[in-house]
Amino acid sequence: MISDIGYALNSLAYLVLLLLLFTVRKAGLAKYLLMIATMATLAWSLGYISLLFGPATPNYMLTADALRQLVWLLFIASCLRDDFTDLWQVLRRPATHFILLPALLALILPQFMYFSATWRYLFQTVLALEGLILLEVLYRQSGGNQWSYKPLVVYLGATQLFEFVTYANATMINQIEPGYLAARGYIYVLLLPLLVVAIRRIRHWGVDIFISRDVVLHSSLLLVAGAYLFIMALIGYVINYLGGNWGATVQIVLMVLSLALLASLVLSNSLRTRIKVFITKHFFANQYDYRVEWVKLTQSLSVSTNSMPEVYRAALDGMLGAISYSEGKLVKVAGHELDVLASVGSRVLTDAERTILNQLKPYCGQTQWLIDIDEYQVKPFSYNGLQLDRALLQQCEFQLVLPVFNEGQLWGFVCMRALEAEAVSLNWEVRDYLTAVTDQVTTYILHHEAAQTVAENAQFAAFSRMSAFILHDLKNVMAQIDLILCNAEQHKDNPEFIEDTFETLHYTKARMDKMLRQLTEKKVQQPGANSAHSLKPLIEKVVAEKCQAMRPEPQICGHDDPEVVVDPEKFSNVIYHLVSNAQQATEDEGDVRIELQLDPLTNRQLVHIRDSGCGMDQAFIQERLFKPFDTTKGNAGMGIGAYDARHYMESIGGRLSVDSEPGKGSCFTLAFPLD
Numbered sequence: 160m161i162s163d164i165g166y167a168l169n170s171l172a173y174l175v176l177l178l179l180l181f182t183v184r185k186a187g188l189a190k191y192l193l194m195i196a197t198m199a200t201l202a203w204s205l206g207y208i209s210l211l212f213g214p215a216t217p218n219y220m221l222t223a224d225a226l227r228q229l230v231w232l233l234f235i236a237s238c239l240r241d242d243f244t245d246l247w248q249v250l251r252r253p254a255t256h257f258i259l260l261p262a263l264l265a266l267i268l269p270q271f272m273y274f275s276a277t278w279r280y281l282f283q284t285v286l287a288l289e290g291l292i293l294l295e296v297l298y299r300q301s302g303g304n305q306w307s308y309k310p311l312v313v314y315l316g317a318t319q320l321f322e323f324v325t326y327a328n329a330t331m332i333n334q335i336e337p338g339y340l341a342a343r344g345y346i347y348v349l350l351l352p353l354l355v356v357a358i359r360r361i362r363h364w365g366v367d368i369f370i371s372r373d374v375v376l377h378s379s380l381l382l383v384a385g386a387y388l389f390i391m392a393l394i395g396y397v398i399n400y401l402g403g404n405w406g407a408t409v410q411i412v413l414m415v416l417s418l419a420l421l422a423s424l425v426l427s428n429s430l431r432t433r434i435k436v437f438i439t440k441h442f443f444a445n446q447y448d449y450r451v452e453w454v455k456l457t458q459s460l461s462v463s464t465n466s467m468p469e470v471y472r473a474a475l476d477g478m479l480g481a482i483s484y485s486e487g488k489l490v491k492v493a494g495h496e497l498d499v500l501a502s503v504g505s506r507v508l509t510d511a512e513r514t515i516l517n518q519l520k521p522y523c524g525q526t527q528w529l530i531d532i533d534e535y536q537v538k539p540f541s542y543n544g545l546q547l548d549r550a551l552l553q554q555c556e557f558q559l560v561l562p563v564f565n566e567g568q569l570w571g572f573v574c575m576r577a578l579e580a581e582a583v584s585l586n587w588e589v590r591d592y593l594t595a596v597t598d599q600v601t602t603y604i605l606h607h608e609a610a611q612t613v614a615e616n617a618q619f620a621a622f623s624r625m626s627a628f629i630l631h632d633l634k635n636v637m638a639q640i641d642l643i644l645c646n647a648e649q650h651k652d653n654p655e656f657i658e659d660t661f662e663t664l665h666y667t668k669a670r671m672d673k674m675l676r677q678l679t680e681k682k683v684q685q686p687g688a689n690s691a692h693s694l695k696p697l698i699e700k701v702v703a704e705k706c707q708a709m710r711p712e713p714q715i716c717g718h719d720d721p722e723v724v725v726d727p728e729k730f731s732n733v734i735y736h737l738v739s740n741a742q743q744a745t746e747d748e749g750d751v752r753i754e755l756q757l758d759p760l761t762n763r764q765l766v767h768i769r770d771s772g773c774g775m776d777q778a779f780i781q782e783r784l785f786k787p788f789d790t791t792k793g794n795a796g797m798g799i800g801a802y803d804a805r806h807y808m809e810s811i812g813g814r815l816s817v818d819s820e821p822g823k824g825s826c827f828t829l830a831f832p833l834d
Contacts, residue, residue, distance in 0.1 A: 162337075165344025166207040172348045173201040176355065188246060192234040193358070199230040204344060220335070221279045222266065224322070228286045229262035231315065235293050258293065262286055280329040287323035291316060304361070311357035314350050321346055456481060456596060460603045465614075470607040471501035474600045478561070478573050479503060481596045482583050487557070487575035490516065500571075511554035516572055518547050523562035524569040529593055530560040531585040558582055561593060563601050570605075573597065636667050638705070689811070691722040694730070694766060694831070698753055701734045710747040713738050717755035723764050723831040729807050736800035737768045737827050744772030744825065758830070763813075766829040775819040784817065804829075 177197045180190065203223050207215055215223075236255045249255050265282035268274065274282075298305060298312045325339040459477035462469060475489045486504030490497050497513055499506055508516070519530060522545045535542055536552060557574035564570055576582075583589055643660050650656035695715065702713050734753075741751045754767040775784065785802050804827075808815040812832045819825035 162341040162344065163208050163210050165341065165348070166204045167344075169344040169348040169351075170201055170204040170208070172351050173197055173204060176351065177201060179355075180358075188249065189234070189237050192230075192237050192246075196230045196234045199227050200347075203227045204347070207340075207344065217276060217335075218269075220340075221269070221276075221283065224283055225262060225266040225286070228283075228290070228322075229259065229266060232258055232262055232286075232290065232293070235290070235297065235315070238297055239293075258289070261289055277330055277333050280326045280333075280335070283326040284323060284330055287319045287326060290319035291323065294319065307360040308357065310353040310360065314353035314357065317350050317353075318347060452481060452592075452596075456599060460600070465611075467607065467611060468501065470604065474604050475501040475503060475573065477600050477603075478596060479575060481593065482575075482589075483577075484559075484575045484583075485578045487573060489571065489573055491571040492520065492569055505556070509554065509556075511551040512557070512574070514551055515547060515555055516560070516574075519545075519560060519562075519572070520569060523560075523572075527562060527564065529562070529585055529590055532558050532560065533582065534585060559585070559593075561597050563597060563604075565601070565605055570601070573600075636670055640667065689724050689726050691724050692727055692730075693722050694725070694764065695755055697725075697727055697730055698734055698755075698766070701731045702738065702753070705735050706738050706742065709739070709742045711742065711745055711749050711751050713742070713751045713753055715753045715755075718757070721757065721764055721833055723833065725811065725831065733804040733807055733829070734766075734768075736804055737829075740800065741768055741770035741772065741825070741827075744774075745770045746772070749824075761830070762833050764831040764833060766831070768827045768829075769824065770826075771824040774821045774823050774825055775817075776821050780817050780819065 177194065180194045180197060203226070206212060206219065206223055209215070233249070233255075236252075236258045237249050239254070261282070265279070265286060269279060294312050294316050298308055321339075321343065325335065325343070328339070329335045456477050459480055460473055462473040464470060464473075471489050475487055478489075479485070479487050487502070488499050488504075488506070488508065489501040490508065491500050497508060497516055499508055522528070522542075523530070528542065530542070530545075532552060532555060535545065535547065536549065539545070556576055558576045559574070561573040561575070562569055562571075563573060585593075643663060646656065647660075695717075698715060702715065706713055738751065738753065745751055749771040751768075751770045754765075754769065756765040756767065757763075758765050785805050805815045808829060808831075814828075814830040816828045816830070817825065818828070
């Protein structure tokens with residue numbers, strides 16, 4: 160009797176609703192499908208009144224429920240698009256086939272095949288779960304119409320949830336609880352006003368459905384919860400089948416656990432966030448087209464310049480362009496100070512902004528975390544351990560603060576804000592993207608800073624090398640002066656000696672003037688005015704003027720027919736250095752020879768400087784002989800003579816080679832090109 164009253168009231172209510180629908184002037188497919196669903200529910204409710212049709216059999220109940228679900232699923236399918244004009248458009252849509260297929264299987268298969276009651280209860284559980292998922296999609300995609308659709312979603316959601324609980328319980332205990340059947344009529348009639356309100360609110364039936372992250376997130380949560388409940392139902396059924404008196408107890412325990420899981424999914428923000436990130440990472444295209452963004456960033460950083468201000472500006476432009484922001488500053492941390500290296504918009508850091516950045520230095524240095532100022536003011540718990548002055552935050556113009564690191568140490572900040580574009584929210588993808596962009600821009604900045612340092616060091620090195628060469632020349636000048644002083648006591652009354660002395664002094668002064676000019680201009684020695692010369696006279700002059708004071712005395716042999724284009728002064732220095740080294744490496748009774756030879760195969764003039772001295776091993780030749788500032792003479796040598804000789808030969812297209820063995824002497828060969 161109680162059940163009949165509930166279903167009778169429900170039938171009367173749906174009859175009134177059907178009559179109201181006939182009076183509604185709204186046209187459209189959704190209206191007619193709603194009328195069909197109302198008539199189906201009216202017929203379904205009448206069928207449960209035992210006074211009219213007798214007690215409902217299990218087969219009738221399951222068939223009637225499947226048919227009612229089929230009609231309501233068709234109605235929901237018609238609401239998932241706003242451009243349906245007739246029923247055929249709905250039915251031929253593949254999504255509709257997928258939606259209606261479970262209900263059709265639950266309705267038709269039992270008519271041709273035997274299914275136990277448990278499996279049919281399971282079919283009804285799946286249909287209810289499907290209805291919940293579709294309602295979730297409908298509500299999430301209704302956008303600005305959520306207020307209108309909310310009563311409809313609440314009505315259908317509540318009825319579908321009741322059906323889900325009813326049949327999930329029936330699946331576990333292998334029968335439908337009479338209490339659920341008796342209450343169903345009352346529940347439906349009490350929820351019906353929500354459907355009436357929805358009919359009055361909704362002006363335009365149909366919602367454009369598209370697959371979004373939020374839809375997949377919430378639908379996935381429902382699907383996971385449903386799958387879990389389904390598994391629990393199966394476990395409960397097995398335990399009830401095998402567990403005897405324990406079946407009811409285990410059933411209650413599993414139901415409580417199922418509801419606890421559902422509540423966790425709904426209430427736990429962190430769990431939903433993790434699921435959302437997982438779904439977004441693995442099932443959706445990224446927010447940015449990284450190929451396009453990387454090409455754009457590369458073009459921004461492809462500025463060819465040696466000016467560091469332009470480098471810093473290009474780096475800042477690349478960062479701003481990555482997220483279409485309009486203003487920003489590149490700030491470098493210099494000890495306790497903050498220097499603005501580049502800016503777009505205001506260049507000045509206010510006192511409030513300096514204070515905030517100084518407060519961010521220890522936090523960013525430890526976490527390397529990107530800071531969203533707007534997010535911090537709303538959700539400070541997202542930045543655990545960060546304490547910022549909220550009063551000063553209101554005075555800051557920037558919204559995003561991106562820390563820049565050099566070898567793990569905080570180098571500076573990029574501070575940005577959006578004026579014309581929409582401000583970016585730092586979700587996981589934007590953080591990963593901006594981190595990658597920051598790393599790329601940091602590499603660009605540090606590369607240019609390193610190149611600048613290398614260039615400066617190269618200038619200092621060039622100046623030092625020039626100074627070393629000049630010092631080397633000074634030693635030669637000092638050697639000439641020492642030679643004059645040594646012979647002065649013996650030949651000071653000799654007019655020829657006086658004449659040679661003044662000639663040597665004029666030559667020494669010219670050398671000194673040249674060295675002073677080089678020091679003043681801060682340039683490395685450049686080759687002098689090259690001209691064609693016979694090498695033998697130049698060699699003879701070097702030996703006669705500079706190499707006579709040491710033993711063994713060099714011997715010159717061979718022919719020097721062609722002329723070679725050389726700088727006489729530099730060539731003389733090279734010959735003097737190599738001959739002097741040969742004399743120092745050879746005993747007084749030894750032999751030092753300078754041989755001139757024409758090589759017709761290579762069309763080169765060769766000059767061999769041979770000695771019978773101590774010689775060198777190959778390791779010394781390869782690793783130390785031509786290495787500047789590496790000498791075996793202690794404080795007596797600079798270690799740049801051999802290096803200077805090879806450098807000069809290479810500068811004129813020639814070559815310096817060495818052939819030596821320990822204990823057998825050495826041979827330095829100078830090869831001069833003839834054309």
